Amino acid sequence: MTERPRRWSDESGTAALEFVTLGVLLLVPLVYLVLILGAVQEQTLGAEAAARHTARVIGQAPDAEAAAERGDAVLRSVVREYGMDADTVQVGIDCRPARTPCPAAGSTVIVTVSTRVSLPFLPPLFGLDRIAAIPVQAQAAQRTSRLWGSG
Template sequence: MRADPGLDDAERGSAALEFIVVGLLMLVPLVYLIVALGLVQEQSLGAEAGARHLARAVSTATGVEDARDRADRVLAAVKDEYGLDDVDLALTCTPAGVACPSAGATLVVTVRTTVALPLVPPVLGLERIAVVPVEAIAAHRVSRFWGGE
């Protein structure tokens, strides 16, 4: 025995509409999250590569001018490769009190940058608030043949 087809006409076709609406409500934030995490990952890889390569380039240099030239070339290459825009760079040496860099010291390079979240409008300063800070630190022992003054 068949049920009367006129009883459930109000519910007919709504499953497809519900699937589309719920699918969009779930899909849009998921795609945004994937894009944002991809940007943060790219910048964090760039900061880490920059810190590591800068520490190695400066610590194996033969003098101050050589170290400065190497650091400029490495930083420019890393910025270009990973799309880093605003980079803060800090170099310190341990033990404390020694000239930086000096033979036998440990050079610590810190690279800081920020990642702007996508699609944030420049309204009410939201573009300054919606950033993710990224920091990478690398240490490398300075060559005993360092020739800096």
């Protein structure tokens, strides 16, 4: 009777190797997904906070000049606090009902903050970091007083 070569019949230790290999192959994408979700959540919370606080200070300001100054200060503070890229943050201010000066007395100020979340560890090769960025947008509304700007 011929004996099989030892390398074919001895499988001791291969289960551990297969488990480690499969574990790494499944764990790396899972960790990357968690990093992406964390980055998106951080930027979403930042955009929401920027919109809400900016709308609030504009609605509570005594006049348009103070509203602009306070809104810019709050926006800079929130962008810094949440680690947002100031170059990608875009802010839009609109009023309802539409009037010539915005904000105006008795109107509702609507602030929209938009930004893009860059994926972690993505190189800026061929513009992939810009193409694969995830857009995030938040909107908040604040009603101004009927006496806004008169005092």
